[in-house]
Amino acid sequence: MGVSAGGIAPLQGVDAGQSPAREPVIVSKNLTIGYKLHRERKLLTALKDINLTIYKGEFVCLLGPSGCGKTTFINAISGLVPPWEGSIEVDGRPVTGPGPDRGMVFQDYALMPWRTVESNVRMPFEFQDLKLSKAQIDERVARYLELVELTGFEKSFPYELSGGMKQRVGIARALATEPKILLADEPFAAIDAMTREAMQSELERFVTKTRQTVVFITHSIDEAITLGDRIVVISRRPGRIKEVIDVNLPRPRFDQELKSLPEYAEIREHIWRLVKDEALSGAHGDD
C-alpha cells in the first residue's frame, strides 16, 4: 500500500508516483544474496527475491530489523557483494564492482587509522580519476569538511575523534567526489540528537541541490519519514520487501512542523505496526 499525505513533493520536484520522465537508476530484479559460512560449512541467505526500482533523484530509506540484509543490499548496489540469483543494475548496466558513480557511507565508518581526517576524505580521489586538479581536490576536501563541521580537525587522526566525528568524516568522504548515487548505511547513528537533526536538514538541502539519488539505511522511523520519498520496510532474515511506503509530505521538510501533521502520525503508526510485527514475529530463517 502507499500511505499518501498531501501533495507529492519528491526531491526533484517531480512527481515520483506518475511522471513518465522518471528515470530508473537502480534496478533490482529477483535479487537473492547470501554468504558462505565457512566455520559452519553452510550457506546463509541474507536477502530473498528483492524487486525494487529506484529512480533518479529519489531518496529511498531502508528500514528493518537488525540482520535483515539492509547493508547487504547497499553493498550489492556498490558492487561489494555479488548476487546469488537475480540481478542488480545501475544505469542499465549490471553491477560488477565499485565505481565513482556510487559513494558509500559505511556503517562502521571504515576510516584508515593511519591517515588524517583530511587524508581520509582525499582518499577516493586517489583511486578514481575524476579529472580534477590538485587545487580543485583541495577545495572539495575543505568544502565537505566544512559541511560536516570538521574544519579545524583536518590534521587529527581517527583515534582522536568521537564516534559521531568519525561518522562525519565518512560522510564527507562519500560526498566529496559528488557521486550520482549516495549509499548511506546508518550515517547518523552515532551522532547526537541535535547534530543529527541539523545533518538531516543539511542532507535534504544538499541532495535537493545536487539531485543525487540516495539509498539510506536507518533504524529510526522518524528519520525515515523526515527524509524519505519512499520507505522500504524489509522483513526479518532472509530479508524480503514487506512493503514500500510513499511519503508524500511536502518539502523542504525541515521548514515546517512536520511531526504535528496528521499525515505524519498516520504514516508513523502504519510503519510502526509493520516494524513491530517483524520484531514480534521472531526469526524464521530458511537457509
Ligand SMILES: Nc1ncnc2c1ncn2[C@@H]1O[C@H](COP(=O)(O)OP(=O)(O)OP(=O)(O)O)[C@@H](O)[C@H]1O
Ligand atoms: N561477510 C559476511 N559473511 C557472512 N555472513 C554475513 C556477512 N555479512 C552479513 N552477513 C549476514 O547476513 C545477514 C544480513 O546482514 P546485514 O549486515 O546485511 O544486515 P543489516 O540489516 O544491515 O543489519 P544491521 O541493522 O544490524 O546493520 C546477517 O545474518 C549477517 O550475519
Ligand SMILES: [Mg+2]
Ligand atoms: Mg547493517
